[in-house]
Amino acid sequence: SQTIHQWPATLVQPVGSPLSLECTVEGTSNPNLYWYRQAAGRGLQLLFYSVGIGQISSEVPQNLSASRPQDRQFILSSKKLLLSDSGFYLCAWTPGSNQPQHFGDGTRLSIL
C-alpha cells in the first residue's frame, strides 16, 4: 500500500531563516505531488504541484519554492522566512488524473 511521509511534524523558526520541508511517497511510482498551506482560520491553499521529476508549477507567487529531485520526493523551501509564512504545511499525492489526493500528517510551522 502507498504511504506518504512528511517531516518534521513541528518547526519553530526565526524570521529570516531558511526552510526545508520534505515529503516522500512510498509504494507508487510517478505520483502527482502537491504542497498546500493552511493558515489559522483559513482554507487550504495550493502552493505548488508536480507531475514529474523536475517539473514544478506554482499556484501563488510568494516567498517559497519547491523542487522534485526524485520521483517520490517533494521539497518545499525558502531562503528567508517571513512572519506570514506561519501555518500548517501539507503534502499530498495522487496516482493520476481526477483521482483523490491523500495527505501526509503535515508540518506545523511557527515563525518567531
Next chain:
Amino acid sequence: QKEVEQNSGPLSVPEGAIASLNCTYSDRGSQSFFWYRQYSGKSPELIMFIYSNGDKEDGRFTAQLNKASQYVSLLIRDSQPSDSATYLCAVGGGYSTLTFGKGTMLLVSP
C-alpha cells in the same frame, strides 16, 4: 479564479441525527468532487468522491452531486460524536489539483 463555498458553521446535530453539509462551486466545467474530514490539528482525510450527477453511498455517508446547480452535498446518517470535525469540500481541476472550500464545522452532541 475557481471558488468553492461552504457555510462555516458550526452545524450542530444530536447523536443519531442526519447531518447535511453543503457546497457550491463556481467552475461549471468541473468534473470531480471530493469531501475530506479534518479533525482539529490533523491533516485532511478523504471521506467520499463523486464524479457523476446523483447520489453515491458509502456506509453512513452519501455524497450528492447536481452539476446543473453546481452543488455538492454530504449526508452523514446516524451521526456520532466522533464525526465532530471540519468537513472540507474540494473541486478537482487540471493535473488533479484541488480547490478547497474553507470547511464546515460539524458538532455532534451525545
